[in-house]
Amino acid sequence: MAEKRTELSDLGEFGIIERIKNSTKNKHKSTLEGIGDDAAIIDVKDKQLLVSTDMLLEGVHFDLSYMPLAHLGYKAVAVNVSDIAAMNGVPTQITVNIGLSNRFSLEAVDTLYQGILKACEDFKVDLVGGDTSSSASGLVLSITALGQVDKKSVVKRSGAKKGDIICVTGDLGAAYLGLQVLEREKQVFLSNPEMQPQLDKYDYIVQRQLKPSARMDIIHELAELKLVPSSMIDISDGLASELMHLAKSSKIGVQIYEDKLPIDKQTYDTGYELGIDSTTAALNGGEDYELLFTINQDDYEKLKNHSDIHFIGYVKEFSEGCKMVTKQENLIDIKAQGWNHYKKD
């Protein structure tokens, strides 16, 4: 039986908006009006409002040949929620703009929104607006997230002080190695479509690439512990790049220890298999969406037994630069390679 395919033209833009509106249910009292007017209306009292926005473009940020649409929708929301988390805030609303070429059916849009709405459930955000239009080529997703934070709890990149402890949540490098595995399977598939992808032994790292989480759990735990980090950023471009952002904004130096970097066994094993150093993946791979933050040494007691927060180094003077002590006990400069989408070919 052929899969159902409904053309977007059968509904038109208003039909699509109506459909999305009917599948959302608001979770926040502050959402006074969501989808359906010229703008959403949000009530804010005694709080500071956070705004974060990101755009994902087909062929640049994702490849639909291995990124299922539902995962893409989920990831696009998680990425923005992660930015709100990185300010120590709680996300409250998102808007979603989507551009689709006519190779996408209504069922494809529904699948994409399933992922978006699942993430809205998981991260407790209200979908309050957006725009769906056709695109001349490919899929474009642009999401803006709003969040709230108490004035005294907001954490910027700029507050790290000499002597602070550098902390990282979760583990690093997995999303990057997951991407390498997916790329390899795609090449195998292209050269021999009969081959089924063998992904079982890479389940964790593939999941990290396809369906990253935003660490709202950590934000809520920090609030319970009444611990406000001195600086924070989320790891989207790789640990090295984010450390240098903190260093620049806080006018500090950092020293981290290679043997303290949290790296999952599957990341390490796959790196070995593919000839990619797992430390390099952690430093420069990106897309981990973990939190990198600094705390005053007095706060160490509160976190020292936390199973998912890792202490990777110390804040130094600005003049000392950004350094890593390697496993061989050499002191090397950290260089931010991150992603440069404008690479010349």
Add this chain to the structure above:
Amino acid sequence: MAEKRTELSDLGEFGIIERIKNSTKNKHKSTLEGIGDDAAIIDVKDKQLLVSTDMLLEGVHFDLSYMPLAHLGYKAVAVNVSDIAAMNGVPTQITVNIGLSNRFSLEAVDTLYQGILKACEDFKVDLVGGDTSSSASGLVLSITALGQVDKKSVVKRSGAKKGDIICVTGDLGAAYLGLQVLEREKQVFLSNPEMQPQLDKYDYIVQRQLKPSARMDIIHELAELKLVPSSMIDISDGLASELMHLAKSSKIGVQIYEDKLPIDKQTYDTGYELGIDSTTAALNGGEDYELLFTINQDDYEKLKNHSDIHFIGYVKEFSEGCKMVTKQENLIDIKAQGWNHYKKD
């Protein structure tokens, strides 16, 4: 002398963000933090917050062969500000996501931002965040605007009451005819590149298409007059489509009069020249970004001498539908054609 061309790869994403950050200056006390952290921080007290978002895609919403980049940047901001105006709000901040293929140079990005920043000046909004990345093909612009409104002044689409007077600002249909002229000149140019475009006699309608304004002047005047419309929407898809939005949201009918529709002489003359009925352009052309609103009859005195607000009809019972009295005094149904970007070819 060759025009200067700097590749985007020479700066990278962070370089571009830095450049944009350095060219913005915040205008609102509520902008606590703008560009440069994971999210912008906005202070809000005793107000309701408005959020509006729009995406413009090359080949769908604009054609760079006649849309200069600076105008495109300006228009993208104006369109979002217009949505905030349509809620009777004042815009305060915007975020801008841009995707660019490598056929664009740094100078092109600068030109685009010149238009964006000019609009930020004109509409008094702070640019507080965004994302610039490469795109596999074409230019993508996604903008989110935030605005504020007093709780008692917010105007939705849903408040129109039977007997209210229907008002329209400015004039209608010009942007659509401007587009037709630009399309025609493009075809002439493609068939004979030696021909210079003859646009002088179309200056007003071309300007309406390329550099639309958002009617913040009207919003400020309504505030001075202490007049809160009963319902409001901005005209992006054409008067017919917007009237039907008001009718549906407010559960009302409308009756408008063809001879009351505000149409500029240049729109009328160009319509005649091109064989396009100017009433059809006003009803279905779209992109005017004027305001359509309803007022209680008691408020008529306050507006009756306003040179740029036009009274085009009355709010009726829902059961009476949406009708127009033609110049020949026939009563016809209004049909929303608007834009359907998903047209089958």
